[in-house]
Amino acid sequence: MSKAQFPSIRMRRLRQTDWVRRMVAEAHLSVDDFIWPIFIRDGKNEREAISAMPGVHRLSIDLAVEAAKKAADLGIPCMALFPNTAPDKRTADGNEACNPENLVCLATDAIKSAVPNIGILCDVALDPYTDHGHDGLLEGETILNDETLEILAQQALNQVAAGCDIIAPSDMMDGRIGVIRDALEFAGHADTLIMAYAAKYASAFYGPFREAVGSGNRLKGDKRTYQMNPANSDEAMREIELDIAEGADMVMVKPGMPYLDIVQRVKDNFHIPTFAYQVSGEYSMLANAAEQGLMDRQSSIFESLLAFKRAGADGILTYFALEAAEILNS
Ligand code: PBG
Numbered sequence: 001m002s003k004a005q006f007p008s009i010r011m012r013r014l015r016q017t018d019w020v021r022r023m024v025a026e027a028h029l030s031v032d033d034f035i036w037p038i039f040i041r042d043g044k045n046e047r048e049a050i051s052a053m054p055g056v057h058r059l060s061i062d063l064a065v066e067a068a069k070k071a072a073d074l075g076i077p078c079m080a081l082f083p084n085t086a087p088d089k090r091t092a093d094g095n096e097a098c099n100p101e102n103l104v105c106l107a108t109d110a111i112k113s114a115v116p117n118i119g120i121l122c123d124v125a126l127d128p129y130t131d132h133g134h135d136g137l138l139e140g141e142t143i144l145n146d147e148t149l150e151i152l153a154q155q156a157l158n159q160v161a162a163g164c165d166i167i168a169p170s171d172m173m174d175g176r177i178g179v180i181r182d183a184l185e186f187a188g189h190a191d192t193l194i195m196a197y198a199a200k201y202a203s204a205f206y207g208p209f210r211e212a213v214g215s216g217n218r219l220k221g222d223k224r225t226y227q228m229n230p231a232n233s234d235e236a237m238r239e240i241e242l243d244i245a246e247g248a249d250m251v252m253v254k255p256g257m258p259y260l261d262i263v264q265r266v267k268d269n270f271h272i273p274t275f276a277y278q279v280s281g282e283y284s285m286l287a288n289a290a291e292q293g294l295m296d297r298q299s300s301i302f303e304s305l306l307a308f309k310r311a312g313a314d315g316i317l318t319y320f321a322l323e324a325a326e327i328l329n330s
Helices: 011-015 018-023 061-074 103-114 146-161 176-186 204-213 234-245 257-270 280-291 297-311 321-329
Strands: 034-041 047-049 057-060 078-083 119-124 137-139 142-144 166-169 193-200 250-254 274-278 315-318
Touching: 011 018, 034 061, 034 103, 034 321, 057 061, 061 078, 061 103, 061 321, 078 103, 078 204, 103 119, 103 146, 119 146, 137 146, 142 146, 146 166, 146 176, 166 176, 176 193, 193 234, 193 257, 204 280, 234 250, 234 257, 250 257, 257 274, 257 297, 274 297, 280 297, 297 315, 297 321, 315 321
Parallel strands: 034 057, 034 078, 034 315, 078 119, 119 166, 166 193, 193 250, 250 274, 274 315
Antiparallel strands: 047 057, 137 142
């Protein structure tokens, strides 16, 4: 190694013009990186604002189809669908999750019929369907693990029957990837993709999402007995390893920006398609800061998304997907 120093080394040479900055850029953002989560509600021609997420709306299925057309035209590869289930359909056992005519299934079917070239990802977890807001069955104050697995497998099969391409278990029950993978194989769905919310932390950053799906004000207690402790990193490696062994095709880290160290460790260690979820709270922080004039909206969005790529993510679930894709395409 030479001992070259200033002035023979001047780091600023590589930063002096736009073309050279672009030429030496290590990370790149493209429309192919995006999965766009949207919220579905009942009705027709309904576009309902979500106060905790300025700029994001709950869409009735007809408008969700329009949104999917737009996304596909912009080149967004995949959308994630989340339902705001009517209160009278929320029960202790969340069995609306297994109704072939629930909002997610109807929306999946409608979108796949009208826009076959966009991938559809569906969450597997009971929280949009339970009256207690938990992701699994509740007995006293305990979330039952093994009893929940059965209903999750049914929920997954129900969504696949509606046309879902990617099953994304977000419930954090132990063993769910294996149980769902077996159920898919047994039912003849050998090609269904699984993206495991493998390292999912018990996070305050999900607050706005819970308003969006209407589970927040129902939630009794918290999710710390099944979602991960934000203090842990080695434990995330164990979660990822297990989910891959059980049959996950892709893994996810969630939330995103506060957990970029986890994204990097996962990508470095497992060499598997790795996604990060820029969750509702991250969206709302940026959107609100921009709305108040504290930060430039476009550049803070792009900086935050690029950071995921730099950390090693292969893709990002982001509520900014449509806006970012429009800018990337222009
Ligand atoms: C459901 C689920 C949650 C999110 C995605 N799937 C909420 C939770 O676990 O409480 C959060 C997404 C976001 O905040 O944007 N299990």
